[in-house]
Amino acid sequence: MLDLHIHSTFSDGTLTPAEIIEEAEKCCIKGIALTDHDTVAGNSEFLETGKSSPVVTIAGVEISADFSHPEESVNHGEMHILGYFPDWNVDTEKALAPLSEIRKNRELRNPIIIEKLKELGCDISYEDVQDFANNDVIGRPHIAAVLEKNGYVKNFREAFDKFLSKNAPAYVPKQIFSTETAISLIKDSDGIPVLAHPGSLKIINDGKFRWFLEFLIDCGLKGIEAYCLGQSESETCRYLSFADQYDLIITGGTDFHGSHKPDIKLGSGFGNLRVPDSCLENICR
Ligand code: AMP
Ligand code: ZN
Ligand code: FE
Ligand code: FE
Numbered sequence: 001m002l003d004l005h006i007h008s009t010f011s012d013g014t015l016t017p018a019e020i021i022e023e024a025e026k027c028c029i030k031g032i033a034l035t036d037h038d039t040v041a042g043n044s045e046f047l048e049t050g051k052s053s054p055v056v057t058i059a060g061v062e063i064s065a066d067f068s069h070p071e072e073s074v075n076h077g078e079m080h081i082l083g084y085f086p087d088w089n090v091d092t093e094k095a096l097a098p099l100s101e102i103r104k105n106r107e108l109r110n111p112i113i114i115e116k117l118k119e120l121g122c123d124i125s126y127e128d129v130q131d132f133a134n135n136d137v138i139g140r141p142h143i144a145a146v147l148e149k150n151g152y153v154k155n156f157r158e159a160f161d162k163f164l165s166k167n168a169p170a171y172v173p174k175q176i177f178s179t180e181t182a183i184s185l186i187k188d189s190d191g192i193p194v195l196a197h198p199g200s201l202k203i204i205n206d207g208k209f210r211w212f213l214e215f216l217i218d219c220g221l222k223g224i225e226a227y228c229l230g231q232s233e234s235e236t237c238r239y240l241s242f243a244d245q246y247d248l249i250i251t252g253g254t255d256f257h258g259s260h261k262p263d264i265k266l267g268s269g270f271g272n273l274r275v276p277d278s279c280l281e282n283i284c285r
Contacts, residue, residue: 002275003267004033004058004283005082005196005225005253009134010042012141014258017046020266024055029267031056031280033253035082035196038063038102039137040093047088058283059088061096062196064174065182069203076166077202079179082194082225082251083186086284095189103136105175110138116170117143117163122152140164141260156260183219192283194223194251198239199231209242217246223282227252229269249282251275 007013008020015023017034024032032055034046043059050057060083067079085092114126124146132149133142144159153159163170177185186193195201195216203209213221226239227250243250252275256266263270 001027001029001267002031002277002279003029003253003256004031004060004084004251004275004279005035005062005228006032006256006266007036007062007258008034008042008046010034010039011036011135011137012133012139012257012260014260017042018049020256021046021049021053021055021057023266025053027265027267029055030277031058032266033058033060033084033283035060035062035253037061037137037139038099038106039135040085040096040099041135043085043088043093056280056284058280059085059092061085061099061186061191063099063102063182063185064176065179066176067179067201069201071203071205071208078200080196080200081179081182081186081221082196083189083191084194084251084283085189085191087190092189092191096185098185102174102176106138109172109174110143112172113140113143113164113170116172117147120163120169122147122150122163122170124150124152141257145260179216180219183216183221187220192222192249193220194225194249195221196225197228197230197255198224198226199228199235206238213242213246217248221248223249223251225252226250227273227275227279229254229264229273249279251279251282 008017040061063081065079069077129142129146144156147153147159183193224243254269
């Protein structure tokens, strides 16, 4: 079993990299990758702790990229690009320094969300959110948690449904990289760019999916996360078949966030995800 899509306290997960490794050992997971949003700051702790563990640890990142939907009637898809760095070294971190631009953009967006929430009757302070997050990738999950803590919502889900999700009243889009920039940043840092949870693109038509995938491959995409949560077996087969046709590597993971998404277990997701061990060889070869 593997889990190649994991968030830690360095972005919006609730376990530290070391705790993630400990959890992976308990769950008998063979290999894991840390893929925090917009930061690689957790990778050194992750790899260092991994040295004394039987679990194989791979450095990574997850970057949101600008996405224009090819099916005009649908416009709510999102695209995330995962980057894997099997040969992580000091130069990798330097090469990925432009990620700080996205983190700065978050700092512009968050106070606007807080302001909108205030207008909607939720009086939380940005300082509280910053204290809660305790890192520099502050996002909607942290705001959701503070809303819950202050009793404005019953739980995390309600925070998103009522206020923070894309069509809700406190939603503010974040400035993100273009597809080309996100993929080349990973490639130029000796990383492997992989399309995360391809279902979130919400491209239903096969021809259009193919057309878009070809565009991503032209940008330098090398893989597709065929094994992930929230999709049927036939959808998994759809992505496996695209991988085969376009000679893309296959990866998979749960998108683990710790107690922010308590139903999702490391490695097995809702209980039945099994990412084949061959996916590790795809990344490490
Ligand atoms: P941000 O990067 O600040 O826009 O936050 C995005 C993160 O919020 C995602 O990676 C998820 O962890 C979480 N998220 C987005 N939409 C939802 C939702 N509807 N319910 C729960 N969590 C969500
Ligand atoms: Zn997240
Ligand atoms: Fe994602
Ligand atoms: Fe993720």
